[in-house]
Amino acid sequence: MHSFRYREGKLYCEDVDLARVAEEFGTPLYIYSAGTIFDHYTRLDAALASLDRLICYAVKANSNRAILKLFAEAGAGFDIVSGGELFRAIKAGADPQKCTFAGVGKARDEIEYALERGVYSFNVESEAELEYIGRIAAAKKSCAPIALRINPDVDPRTHEYIATGSHENKFGIALSDAVTVYEHAAQMRSIDIVGVQMHIGSQITETKPFIDAVNKVAPLVRDLKSKYGITFFSIGGGLGIVYESSLESGAKEWWSDAGSAKHQLSIKEYVDAILPALCDLNIRVLLEPGRLLVGNAGVLLTRVRYIKRSGHKKFAIVDAGMNDLIRPALYRSYHEIVPVEEKIERKRKTEKIDIVGPVCESGDFFALDREMPELREGDLLAIMSAGAYGFVMASNYNSRPLPAEALVRRDKVALIRKRQSWEDLVRGETE
Ligand code: LLP
Numbered sequence: 001m002h003s004f005r006y007r008e009g010k011l012y013c014e015d016v017d018l019a020r021v022a023e024e025f026g027t028p029l030y031i032y033s034a035g036t037i038f039d040h041y042t043r044l045d046a047a048l049a050s051l052d053r054l055i056c057y058a059v060k061a062n063s064n065r066a067i068l069k070l071f072a073e074a075g076a077g078f079d080i081v082s083g084g085e086l087f088r089a090i091k092a093g094a095d096p097q098k099c100t101f102a103g104v105g106k107a108r109d110e111i112e113y114a115l116e117r118g119v120y121s122f123n124v125e126s127e128a129e130l131e132y133i134g135r136i137a138a139a140k141k142s143c144a145p146i147a148l149r150i151n152p153d154v155d156p157r158t159h160e161y162i163a164t165g166s167h168e169n170k171f172g173i174a175l176s177d178a179v180t181v182y183e184h185a186a187q188m189r190s191i192d193i194v195g196v197q198m199h200i201g202s203q204i205t206e207t208k209p210f211i212d213a214v215n216k217v218a219p220l221v222r223d224l225k226s227k228y229g230i231t232f233f234s235i236g237g238g239l240g241i242v243y244e245s246s247l248e249s250g251a252k253e254w255w256s257d258a259g260s261a262k263h264q265l266s267i268k269e270y271v272d273a274i275l276p277a278l279c280d281l282n283i284r285v286l287l288e289p290g291r292l293l294v295g296n297a298g299v300l301l302t303r304v305r306y307i308k309r310s311g312h313k314k315f316a317i318v319d320a321g322m323n324d325l326i327r328p329a330l331y332r333s334y335h336e337i338v339p340v341e342e343k344i345e346r347k348r349k350t351e352k353i354d355i356v357g358p359v360c361e362s363g364d365f366f367a368l369d370r371e372m373p374e375l376r377e378g379d380l381l382a383i384m385s386a387g388a389y390g391f392v393m394a395s396n397y398n399s400r401p402l403p404a405e406a407l408v409r410r411d412k413v414a415l416i417r418k419r420q421s422w423e424d425l426v427r428g429e430t431e
Helices: 018-025 034-047 065-074 083-091 108-117 127-139 175-187 208-228 267-281 291-297 327-331 422-426
Strands: 004-007 010-013 029-033 053-058 077-080 099-101 121-124 144-151 191-197 232-234 284-287 298-310 313-318 337-339 350-356 365-373 380-383 404-409 412-417
Touching (some): 010 018, 018 029, 018 298, 018 380, 018 404, 018 412, 034 065, 034 267, 034 291, 065 083, 065 412, 083 108, 099 108, 108 127, 121 127, 121 232, 144 175, 175 191, 191 208, 208 267, 337 365
Parallel strands (some): 029 404, 053 077, 053 284, 099 121, 121 144, 191 232, 232 284, 313 350
Antiparallel strands (some): 029 298, 298 313, 298 380, 337 380, 350 365, 404 412
């Protein structure tokens, strides 16, 4: 599952002692395990071996170039959503012919750049966008390869902010309109119809929404294959991971405010569920996983600055804030938090505590009323499962420099992004 383990009371990433890395690079610090990322990618790819397939890693989950390079070297493609992501991916060694360009609001300069680089496909989200891409391609005397993003209208049963596959959302083209929009696309000289795409949401922990979506879109795939000779069906990403008790690989509830307990969806369960319908289609299948590949492969290290008591409450104020990892504040999502050095005597004495950041907002918390071993000032903590949608969503709010990132490979650790300085904060500004 992942390579974060205690060895004699000290938390290791692969063969690296995390307390030592925190000393060397300071905190807050994101640390990723190259071994875990590679393992997740190869296991998913192997499970799909019976299909003609391409795993397009969703760059938005973690876009550090060192991470993208791992995927490029493993042979992955990339699901990108902006010119900036395409630029990063190419710099990291990605083959543009393995990149799909998604997103509801592509800009002219982004479309031009993607055309010049020769992306595999533009995943088109509306008829207006189709026309816009057609006009830009015509002006450049080129032809844009496209797939329409179909909204299959299924409930992915996940947090409302990351559910995308129902008609309530801004994403994709309704299944009932698909044939007409494809007919329109077929009339356009600067458009080449190459595929069909869908994505129903993120952190999905059941097979049913995936099966329902594939089954709903499969007849369209057959129809488009015979009419236009499309060559791929992209089924999106969305596979959920374990956020709770991840160190013991137990799985409980993910969203702290979600009603029912959810279990983790294993790669095998997911693939077994969708494989029969996909095999039948006899077409190249693209997947766009992000979180599954990198989520459990990263942690955020942070140090306790102060312990504060106020009334009956106790707080640990840590040096990471909502600007470094916004998921708890934005989605009330649960992240397991563990001490990097286990102290047996303190383990026996657990207590409820809020783990909060230094930012001036009450939403700046990582855990509320969390049962933890007794915490003291100076303790180093690991916020687990922070490899996806962690650093990429960080900001400079409160003029806090962006944290550093490090990548572990067996017993080696490399700084893959320097911590920002105060000078970095004002660079580019004029008075
Ligand atoms: N494909 C498309 C079209 C997407 O919109 C997304 C994610 C993915 C693939 C990758 O989904 P994944 O396999 O990672 O679930 N910030 C949120 C997650 C936002 C996901 C947005 N779209 C979070 O922290 O939970």
